[in-house]
Amino acid sequence: MTRRSCAIYAVGIICANLLVIGIGLLVVQTFRTLMHNRLKKEIVLVEGSRVFESWKTPPPPVYMEYFFFNVTNLDEFMKGAKPEVKQVGPYTYREYRYKDNVSMVDNGTMVSAYNTKSFVFLRERSVGDPAVDNITTVNIPAWAVMNKVKDSFWKSSMVSIWMNSFGTSLFTTLTVDELLWGYEDPLLKRISATSPDVEKVFGLMYKKNGSNDGEFVYHTGEQNYMDYGRVQTWTGQSKLTFWTTNQSNSINGSDGSAFHPLLDKNERIYIFTPDLCRSIYMEFEKEVEVKGIPAYRFTPPRSVFASKEENPANEGFCVTPQECLGTGLVKVSPCRKGAPVVASFPHFYLAEDKYVEAIGGMSPQRQHHQTFLDLNPTTGVIVRANKRAQINILIKRIPGFPTVIMMCRVC
Numbered sequence: 001m002t003r004r005s006c007a008i009y010a011v012g013i014i015c016a017n018l019l020v021i022g023i024g025l026l027v028v029q030t031f032r033t034l035m036h037n038r039l040k041k042e043i044v045l046v047e048g049s050r051v052f053e054s055w056k057t058p059p060p061p062v063y064m065e066y067f068f069f070n071v072t073n074l075d076e077f078m079k080g081a082k083p084e085v086k087q088v089g090p091y092t093y094r095e096y097r098y099k100d101n102v103s104m105v106d107n108g109t110m111v112s113a114y115n116t117k118s119f120v121f122l123r124e125r126s127v128g129d130p131a132v133d134n135i136t137t138v139n140i141p142a143w144a145v146m147n148k149v150k151d152s153f154w155k156s157s158m159v160s161i162w163m164n165s166f167g168t169s170l171f172t173t174l175t176v177d178e179l180l181w182g183y184e185d186p187l188l189k190r191i192s193a194t195s196p197d198v199e200k201v202f203g204l205m206y207k208k209n210g211s212n213d214g215e216f217v218y219h220t221g222e223q224n225y226m227d228y229g230r231v232q233t234w235t236g237q238s239k240l241t242f243w244t245t246n247q248s249n250s251i252n253g254s255d256g257s258a259f260h261p262l263l264d265k266n267e268r269i270y271i272f273t274p275d276l277c278r279s280i281y282m283e284f285e286k287e288v289e290v291k292g293i294p295a296y297r298f299t300p301p302r303s304v305f306a307s308k309e310e311n312p313a314n315e316g317f318c319v320t321p322q323e324c325l326g327t328g329l330v331k332v333s334p335c336r337k338g339a340p341v342v343a344s345f346p347h348f349y350l351a352e353d354k355y356v357e358a359i360g361g362m363s364p365q366r367q368h369h370q371t372f373l374d375l376n377p378t379t380g381v382i383v384r385a386n387k388r389a390q391i392n393i394l395i396k397r398i399p400g401f402p403t404v405i406m407m408c409r410v411c
Helices: 002-042 052-056 074-078 140-148 153-165 176-181 186-194 312-317 353-358 402-410
Strands: 062-071 085-105 110-121 134-138 171-175 215-219 231-234 268-273 278-290 293-299 329-331 341-344 372-375 382-386 390-393
Touching: 052 085, 062 176, 134 176, 140 153, 140 186, 171 176, 278 372, 278 382, 293 382, 312 329
Parallel strands: 062 134
Antiparallel strands: 062 085, 085 110, 110 215, 134 171, 215 231, 268 278, 278 293, 293 372, 329 341, 341 390, 372 382
């Protein structure tokens, strides 16, 4: 009797414990479901929501650090030697972002806005004075003009003679301020005299201080939380026209300022960036913690800028076979008025070795050159981010320009 009673009592205790555990798990799951449902309702881009004001005027400071490659062996390079460069920087600017002309559209299921940005120089975070420091680099306007006539030997020869008549050089020395914010270029000034649509001022950030990239229309997330912050149209277009396939011309994801809540490690995060005139994607890398806040780190994999041989989905970014570059580089000429502009990660990080080895001074390092987003998995809020990119000018042999043929023995 005693053993049987003890056994029954023990079974009763075990059953009771299982019941308590089961009830506990049910309560936790119910609470999690309620919390997630509330998140889906509250994280929407509508007036009065908790996220709307911070979406319009993001509170965390954003810093833009500009680095330049100074050509240190210009004379030798012009005679056919391998170019040698030295990185100079950073020149740091505080970037102020806010959404302008915000209005609800499509019965409140979408919101339109202009992303206005302005920049203020921060001397204490910089290596020098941008108004004084000089950089010897590629003469971008000259290469853009040469690229326009590269397919005709007769035109190239005429343009070469014309450019030489007033001393246009293929490289130039300018201040950081001039390179970034603009200077009156002698070549463009002559062209603009007969072609008013051509700007006589050139700068990498010319007219971008206090300006925007055009109108964006976003999903509010009210109908589907997965659409929160997703771009529906840019400058009135739901599809781009720069590339050769529907997939490449698709506008996917957000603009990088908002991401849906309840993130999954297995999903791809898509971001549309006007700077590249395309969408890119990021994948989960690891769990991190930022000042006690848990986050998922998402990074762009090698496949984003992979060659069409390595990633056939990227073939649509080759407008012509000649536009196709190797892994790590993407030519963005179609949306840069035909200028031979090529985008990559800094120091050709994740690119083929041949690009790193072609220029002396390249040293790709993951910790310094990787782009990443640290997102809180519950809310989708950005807790830390680093966007790192490099702008390159493609230098190739162009018939009709003897100097280029001499210089491009290594091209």
